Amino acid sequence: MRDVLAADATGVIRGRWDVPPLFRPPTPPRHFVGRDAELRAIRAGITVLTGAAGVGKTALALKWLRERGSGVQLYVDLAAHGIGRVLRAFGLNVAPDDESAVFRSLVARRQFTLLLDNASSAAQVRPLLPPSGTVLVTSRTRLGIGHVTDVGPLPDDGRLWPLLDLSYGELPERQARLYRLCAWQPGVFGVPEAASVAEEPACEVEDALDDLVEKSLLTEVGDDAFRFHDLVRAHARTKR
Structure with missing residues (x-):
């Protein structure tokens, strides 16, 4: 070497x-x-x-x-x-x-x-x-x-929705379930709210939320505070 x-x-x-x-x-x-x-x-x-x-x-x-x-x-x-x-x-x-x-x-x-x-x-x-x-x-x-x-939120130019479908399809089950459930939270939400709707321990939910942030499916807006881009929230609400 x-x-x-x-x-x-x-x-x-x-x-x-x-x-x-x-x-x-x-x-x-x-x-x-x-x-x-x-x-x-x-x-x-x-x-x-x-x-x-x-x-x-x-x-x-x-x-x-x-x-x-x-x-x-x-x-x-x-x-x-x-x-x-x-x-x-x-x-x-x-x-x-x-x-x-x-x-x-x-x-x-x-x-x-x-x-x-x-x-x-x-x-x-x-x-x-x-x-x-x-x-x-x-x-x-x-x-x-x-x-x-x-670097702002991605605009909807007709290509984002299929991209979200692909990203969602690659999520592990815990993250996919959290993605669907948290999309019904209004505005900004925290780990306690996400843990409550998911009925899971806060520590596990926090790790899953961080994964969603890394995949650009969720935005972190403060310490343990998160929100969805409007288009991403709309996409998540279509999933069952």
Whole structure:
């Protein structure tokens, strides 16, 4: 295995060259429509995809990487992994104060196309940005960096309903049942309400709701608060 070289304050550090499996981009959704304008808006340099939870920011970024990205790609879910863990996966053990510099050096030297998913603030992202290359960032808020592309709910252009049918057909039974039942909740609802209508433990229902958010069938609007897009709610109410 070849070495990758990254310089920190104390000298040169040796580590693995290939991207560890945990930090390779996941496969984008098989059923993907209706984001042509947003795909065209992503450009070289830094692009921030911003929008509500569950609206499809990550799916859009992964779709772009698969179809239009170039070179070796590195995916970091900032909500789940610190940069120290990323570096250790590459075999780079450095002091906390040096992590940002070593990470930037790693990305720049390998010329990674970088996806920073679920960023919470500009302060979290800025120390990780390499001096050049393509970086995609997803965030619920505008970060004041790079080129911003707003990701809103999918419009009904005649293709969404068949897509919803396909997505629904692939749901495990618990998620499918919750999808149907919660569609009759008015407006925003929480885990307790969903658990009540499903007559299941709240902890299990919460996991199933998170799965629906990840599949863009439900939108998270706050801590343990969810809502349906009007068209998705209408679709769910047709299912039995």
